[in-house]
Amino acid sequence: MTQRDTYETAKGPLAITPxxxxxxxxxxxxxxxxxxxVGDTARFAGFPAPTLVILTHHHGDHLDLETLNAVLGDDTxxxxxxxxxxxxxxxLIARTTQMANGELTRWHDIPIRAVAMYNTTPDRQKYHEKGxxxxxxxxxxxxxxxxxxxxxxTPEMDDLGRIxxxxxxxxxxxxxxxxxxxxxxxxxAPRYVYPFxxxxxxxxxxxxxxxxxxxxxxxxxxEIVERDWY
Numbered sequence: 001m002t003q004r005d006t007y008e009t010a011k012g013p014l015a016i017t018p019x020x021x022x023x024x025x026x027x028x029x030x031x032x033x034x035x036x037x038v039g040d041t042a043r044f045a046g047f048p049a050p051t052l053v054i055l056t057h058h059h060g061d062h063l064d065l066e067t068l069n070a071v072l073g074d075d076t077x078x079x080x081x082x083x084x085x086x087x088x089x090x091x092l093i094a095r096t097t098q099m100a101n102g103e104l105t106r107w108h109d110i111p112i113r114a115v116a117m118y119n120t121t122p123d124r125q126k127y128h129e130k131g132x133x134x135x136x137x138x139x140x141x142x143x144x145x146x147x148x149x150x151x152x153x154t155p156e157m158d159d160l161g162r163i164x165x166x167x168x169x170x171x172x173x174x175x176x177x178x179x180x181x182x183x184x185x186x187x188x189a190p191r192y193v194y195p196f197x198x199x200x201x202x203x204x205x206x207x208x209x210x211x212x213x214x215x216x217x218x219x220x221x222x223e224i225v226e227r228d229w230y
Contacts, residue, residue, distance in 0.1 A: 003227060007165065007192075011141035016165070018227045019043050022062055022149070022197045024167070025050075028140050031108055035147060037071050038064040049073025052107060055080035056117065056149035057133030058087060061200065065089065079105070079112065081134045101131055101156075113137040115160065117151035119175075124152070127174050137163075146188060150175050150197065157187040166190040169197035170207045178211045185222050194225045202230055 004017040015027040019037075025047055026033040034050040038061060053076060056062050063084055069092075078096040080088070085098045099105060099114040106112070115135035119125045128150050137160055138145040146166040148157075152175065168184050169175035175197060176184070185193060195209040209226035216222060 002229075005225065005227075007143060009141045009143040014140050014143060014145075016145075016194075017047075018194065018196065018229050021199070021202060021229055022056075022169070024194075024196070026138075026145065029109070031110070033138075034071060036062040036149075037067050038062060039067060041067055041070045044071055050076050052076065053078045054112075054136055054147070055084045056135065056147070057081060057128070058083045059150070061197075062149070063087070068092075077107070079107070079136075081114070081132065083132050099134060101134060109141075111139040115146070115148075116154060116156045117149040118154065119150075120152045120154060124173055146190065148184065152176050153180055153183040153187060157184060160188055163188040163190040165192045165194070167194045167196050170195045170209075170212065171198050171200050172206075174200065178207055178215055181212055182215050185216070190222055192223050192225050194227065196227075196229050199230055 002018050004015050007014045011029055017025045020039055020043055022036045023038050024035050031051045032048045033052045035054045036056055079099055080096055082098055085096055088096060101114055101116040104113045115137055116130055117133045117135040118130040119128045135149045136147045144164045146163045148168050150169055166188055168181045170178055170181050195212050199206045213224040
């Protein structure tokens, strides 16, 4: 298991564990949330079965039906956008809540908002079109976590309010440069930022979390949480 980070909330600790690329696990108040579970199921050894699975979009580094079926527990629920919902096998439909950009739900005392994720640079818009996939904003008793997913800086980020913890992708041509992530940080003012999704293919050298740390102004109120996702 990779490093687990713990953050205090008004209702107990929130544990966050990076798994690989765009996959991570959040544990809070008896709930275990898998975000975009993909790849080797051995990476989830030591974790309980998820009570909730969050799916952002349909690309293969975010949606893996074989892995998804393997990690689900008997009572696991799923939240996903329509493009993912439409690809799920019949046995998973009944346990899945479909969410569109801008919608808000409350799951087990956790407000969850679906946030638009998309490319804005003209020659990159083909990778992620607006309205197709979801980022998500979670509220753990007042501690907010923003999973941006595959996106560039967007106007929707200006309306998210106070962010405690954010996950921003950082690879071209599919998502952002480190400088664009700095723009996202300026828009959302998170206390902690996890750069993730920073290599694709996974064995191809690319941006590193330290590249983002080097760009932040001295005295920044945002801490870059550098973890090894690969």
